[in-house]
Amino acid sequence: GAGVSQSPRYKVAKRGQDVALRCDPISGHVSLFWYQQALGQGPEFLTYFQNEAQLDKSGLPSDRFFAERPEGSVSTLKIQRTQQEDSAVYLCASSLVLGLDIDTQYFGPGTRLTVL
Amino acid sequence: TQLLEQSPQFLSIQEGENLTVYCNSSSVFSSLQWYRQEPGEGPVLLVTVVTGGEVKKLKRLTFQFGDARKDSSLHITAAQPGDTGLYLCAGVRNTDKLIFGTGTRLQVFP
Numbered sequence: 080g081a082g083v084s085q086s087p088r089y090k091v092a093k094r095g096q097d098v099a100l101r102c103d104p105i106s107g108h109v110s111l112f113w114y115q116q117a118l119g120q121g122p123e124f125l126t127y128f129q130n131e132a133q134l135d136k137s138g139l140p141s142d143r144f145f146a147e148r149p150e151g152s153v154s155t156l157k158i159q160r161t162q163q164e165d166s167a168v169y170l171c172a173s174s175l176v177l178g179l180d181i182d183t184q185y186f187g188p189g190t191r192l193t194v195l
Numbered sequence: 196t197q198l199l200e201q202s203p204q205f206l207s208i209q210e211g212e213n214l215t216v217y218c219n220s221s222s223v224f225s226s227l228q229w230y231r232q233e234p235g236e237g238p239v240l241l242v243t244v245v246t247g248g249e250v251k252k253l254k255r256l257t258f259q260f261g262d263a264r265k266d267s268s269l270h271i272t273a274a275q276p277g278d279t280g281l282y283l284c285a286g287v288r289n290t291d292k293l294i295f296g297t298g299t300r301l302q303v304f305p
Contacts, residue, residue, distance in 0.1 A: 083237070112292065121199075121283050121295035122238070135292065170237050184293065186237025 081105060083187035085171050091193045092161045100156045100190045104173030111154050112184060113146055114170040122170050128154060140165075161194045168192070198222050199286055199296035207302045208274055216269045216299045218284035224294075225287055227260055227267045232281040274303045 084103045092098050104111050110129055114122035115138075124138040130151035139146070143161075148154040158165055168191050172184040199220045208214055218227070226245040230238035242251050244260035244267065251258045257270040267284055284296040 114293075114295075119298065119300070121201075121285075121298045122293075123295065124292040127292055138292070172237070183240055183243075186239070188236050 083171055083173055083185050085169075085187040085190050087190060088188065089191050089193075091195065093195055094162060096161050097157065097159045098161055098192065100158075100169050100192070102154045102156070102171030102173075102187060104152065104154070104171070105175075105185055106152075108173035108175050108185075110174045110176075110182075110184075111148055112172045112174075113154070113156050114172065115140075116168040116170055116189070118167070125156070125169075158192075161192075163194050166192055166194045198294055199284055201282075201284060201296040201299045203299060204297065205300050205302075207304070210275055210303055210305050211273050212303075214271050214274055214301070216271075216282055216301075218267045218269075218296050220265050220286060222286070222288070223264050225264070227264070228285045228287065228293070229258055229267070229269055230283040230285060232283060233279075238283055271301075274301075276303045276305050279303050 086101045112127050113125040115125055116122040126136040126139055126146045127134055128148040131148050143159045145157045168189040170186055170189045172186045174182045174184045176182050199218055202217045226243055228243045229241045231241055232238040242258045244258055247262045247264045249260045255272045259268045279302050282299045285293040
């Protein structure tokens with residue numbers, strides 16, 4: 080398909096485990112965003128890439144959260160030593176053109192992370 | 196902390212009824228977007244409003260951006276079961292991120 084894909088769709092981790100969540104953006108999209116969505120809430124911004132450069136990581140909750148996009152395409156969000164409060168849906172979005180504040184972000188289906 | 200408050204938080208109505216969802220903030224946004232999200236999926240953009248006072252219509256949905264660009268509303272006429280979902284407003288301030296509202300969960304019963 081041509082949309083944003085994320086894997087895995089569901090992840091169950093024991094507290095203290097490390098997890099890695101993958102995002103495949105739409106081909107050619109310059110910008111990539113990660114959001115965290117708690118149950119019943121709106122998504123909250125985590126971090127943003129322009130190509131391979133991470134331009135804003137102000138939303139990352141702690142230094143246990145790390146994101147990368149080494150070749151400017153696929154991105155990985157890594158959470159170290161997971162805790163129960165990390166349980167949420169992690170959404171990835173991509174957009175085509177940098178610099179337009181009304182550019183459309185296309186969202187993936189999300190990865191639902193449950194930390195036991 | 197989410198800067199955009201939506202009301203109501205939950206809405207359960209019968210098919211054919213009208214409804215309005217509100218999105219309020221003390222901050223000014225350059226534009227505001229509305230999304231609908233269904234279970235197990237990501238949010239899907241419905242509309243973007245840019246100019247203060249702007250009104251946009253999308254079939255049975257009417258979106259309005261406040262004159263001061265701090266608030267917005269979504270009005271649905273003659274709701275249908277297919278309108279069921281989580282409605283999210285999102286403010287755009289910079290070019291780098293969306294600030295989402297708290298969400299309104301709508302259930303339309305046949």
